[in-house]
Amino acid sequence: MTTGTCSTTIAPVDKVPKDLTDNDVVVVGSGAGGLVAALTAAVRGLRVTLVEKAPYFGGTTALSGAGLWAPANLHVLAAGQPDSLDLAREYLKHTVGDRTPTSMQDAFLEAAAEVIAWLEEQGVRFSYMTGYPDYHPGLPGGLLTGRAITPKAMRGPDFAAGGHPVHPPLPMGAGGPPIPEVGPEGPVWGGQSLIAMLLTACEDAGVTLLADTAFTDLVVEDGRVAGIRAGELTIPARAGVVLAAGGFEHNAEMREKAGQGVVARSDWSLGVVENTGDAIRAGIALGAATDLLEDCWWAPGFVKPDGTPSFILWERVAPGGIVVDRDGHRWINEGTDYNTFGHVMLAAHAEGRPVIPSWFVMDQHFLDTAGFAGLRPGADPTPWVEAGALVRADTVEELAEQLGAPDLVATVERWNAAAAAGVDDELGRGAPDSHERQLLAVFQRYPGIAGPHEHPNPSLAPISSGPFYAGQLVLSDLGTKGGLVCDEVGRVLREDRTPVPGLFACGNTMASMMGHSYPGPGACITPAMAFGHLAVTAIADELAGAPR
Numbered sequence: 001m002t003t004g005t006c007s008t009t010i011a012p013v014d015k016v017p018k019d020l021t022d023n024d025v026v027v028v029g030s031g032a033g034g035l036v037a038a039l040t041a042a043v044r045g046l047r048v049t050l051v052e053k054a055p056y057f058g059g060t061t062a063l064s065g066a067g068l069w070a071p072a073n074l075h076v077l078a079a080g081q082p083d084s085l086d087l088a089r090e091y092l093k094h095t096v097g098d099r100t101p102t103s104m105q106d107a108f109l110e111a112a113a114e115v116i117a118w119l120e121e122q123g124v125r126f127s128y129m130t131g132y133p134d135y136h137p138g139l140p141g142g143l144l145t146g147r148a149i150t151p152k153a154m155r156g157p158d159f160a161a162g163g164h165p166v167h168p169p170l171p172m173g174a175g176g177p178p179i180p181e182v183g184p185e186g187p188v189w190g191g192q193s194l195i196a197m198l199l200t201a202c203e204d205a206g207v208t209l210l211a212d213t214a215f216t217d218l219v220v221e222d223g224r225v226a227g228i229r230a231g232e233l234t235i236p237a238r239a240g241v242v243l244a245a246g247g248f249e250h251n252a253e254m255r256e257k258a259g260q261g262v263v264a265r266s267d268w269s270l271g272v273v274e275n276t277g278d279a280i281r282a283g284i285a286l287g288a289a290t291d292l293l294e295d296c297w298w299a300p301g302f303v304k305p306d307g308t309p310s311f312i313l314w315e316r317v318a319p320g321g322i323v324v325d326r327d328g329h330r331w332i333n334e335g336t337d338y339n340t341f342g343h344v345m346l347a348a349h350a351e352g353r354p355v356i357p358s359w360f361v362m363d364q365h366f367l368d369t370a371g372f373a374g375l376r377p378g379a380d381p382t383p384w385v386e387a388g389a390l391v392r393a394d395t396v397e398e399l400a401e402q403l404g405a406p407d408l409v410a411t412v413e414r415w416n417a418a419a420a421a422g423v424d425d426e427l428g429r430g431a432p433d434s435h436e437r438q439l440l441a442v443f444q445r446y447p448g449i450a451g452p453h454e455h456p457n458p459s460l461a462p463i464s465s466g467p468f469y470a471g472q473l474v475l476s477d478l479g480t481k482g483g484l485v486c487d488e489v490g491r492v493l494r495e496d497r498t499p500v501p502g503l504f505a506c507g508n509t510m511a512s513m514m515g516h517s518y519p520g521p522g523a524c525i526t527p528a529m530a531f532g533h534l535a536v537t538a539i540a541d542e543l544a545g546a547p548r
């Protein structure tokens with residue numbers, strides 16, 4: 001999914017400290033999972049404190065485009081999409097498969113649409129992402145025109161966030177298509193809008209929100225988690241602690257230990273730097289089981305001259321850019337969804353193929369119309385060339401020479417023939433009803449994005465107008481997806497599958513019920529919100545003596 005952007009940030013306001021000793025629930029982390037958990041607690045009448053390590057709220061969620069994959073939700077149905085929970089169940093069977101328990105997949109499906117409807121009641125508004133495809137629309141249950149929604153955009157002046165500071169957005173173009181820059185009037189959209197609406201709702205409902213407060217440890221009394229420590233501060237929780245502190249993408253040691261090998265590189269990750277696995281380690285210390293630690297929400301990335309990574313999403317579906325290995329061969333349908341792209345890249349690397357890094361190859365026409373990695377369409381790439389981030393040559397032969405990729409010339413010739421014919425026989429890019437062709441059509445409706453071209457296949461354009469360019473493609477991630485094993489209401493489980501009393505998790509702190517898959521836009525954030533909501537609902541029901 002695309003990157004959320006806005007140009008508006010606001011200063012923190014002084015909050016009157018509330019009594020931190022009086023909590024039913026303590027939540028750790030303020031991404032979508034943590035904020036929904038805290039909001040659920042407050043709306044259910046529980047006393048709740050949320051601690052956040054960063055000086056602002058929102059985590060990686062605030063950087064995201066906040067596509068939300070919530071099958072059969074009210075907006076998708078209102079838009080006339082032929083969706084149902086049964087259809088989505090079928091789709092998960094073919095994407096997630098048996099990598100995670102069916103009961104967890106069902107728990108998500110039952111909760112996802114419900115949490116969206118419930119959030120609407122709390123003033124958090126969404127709309128259908130018109131036509132944004134599932135990532136495997138050809139599989140049984142998949143939908144070419146998708147089942148994802150996105151938070152409603154807001155005007156810049158309405159970006160109040162309950163008076164709390166929101167994590168600043170990524171620079172424009174570090175993820176999605178290069179839509180025009182926006183000023184203070186906005187609109188503010190994606191993750192920025194979602195976090196702002198959630199913070200406003202939390203503030204109104206009476207959640208105590210503490211920024212700059214890093215969770216360090218769990219407090220256990222009589223075998224039950226009874227609170228947290230944040231440095232010198234101890235914050236008790238009568239009924240439960242919800243760990244929603246993201247993954248461990250910025251802990252190179254944990255990544256190495258988890259077997260992530262060549263990609264155990266935090267400097268390639270797009271997750272927020274605070275996500276260092278603190279909550280996962282605290283759970284493990286109490287005997288919690290873990291799963292999927294070797295995996296991430298993968299994303300092809302490009303490291304810009306300033307050393308920060310860009311998410312290469314739009315560029316791979318825009319016509320006229322190809323991905324080649326270091327010998328110059330295309331090795332993947334460029335428009336493959338980012339998570340599958342990562343898995344294929346890792347598998348090819350394991351077989352000894354020179355794909356990490358790969359090269360993204362394009363011509364001047366591509367740079368002028370699509371831009372690249374935050375370089376706006378038509379911008380002068382010379383500073384990036386001089387910094388060594390892009391390689392430039394007058395001919396494809398010279399580019400091949402500079403890259404030391406002898407087969408690039410033949411590859412570009414074959415690609416140009418495919419563009420002329422309108423069919424990519426080699427890797428099937430841009431086939432009718434393919435995810436990448438549909439996604440391109442969606443992006444071409446965004447403001448400021450060039451429309452369809454004159455070539456026979458909308459996804460294929462020749463690489464023919466020099467100069468020619470190449471940029472290194474690395475394997476970045478949107479966060480890790482392995483973590484603490486949880487049950488259907490987010491209770492953290494031990495190896496013997498008994499719960500750790502009083503301990504819950506959601507988001508990337510929890511081993512994802514999506515297994516190794518990424519079924520569609522929003523497959524990370526919606527489960528985070530669903531299990532945050534389920535966890536606190538279970539806590540509140542237990543306090544109220546209600547049956548689960």
Ligand SMILES: Cc1cc2nc3c(=O)[nH]c(=O)nc-3n(C[C@H](O)[C@H](O)[C@H](O)COP(=O)(O)OP(=O)(O)OC[C@H]3O[C@@H](n4cnc5c(N)ncnc54)[C@H](O)[C@@H]3O)c2cc1C
Nearest residue numbers: 001029031053059060061066067215274507508522524525
């Ligand atoms: C560019 C980009 C685009 C994306 N687009 C999408 C999309 O459209 N849809 C989608 O589903 N996903 C998307 N993702 C992925 C998604 O944003 C994340 O996987 C998801 O937001 C994780 O949510 P979370 O609540 O688990 O963690 P986060 O949102 O990262 O929140 C975790 C919070 O915990 C805090 N924390 C960490 N350690 C501590 C501690 N010790 N004490 C207190 N607080 C702590 C962190 O500071 C952070 O604020 C995108 C990611 C990126 C980078």
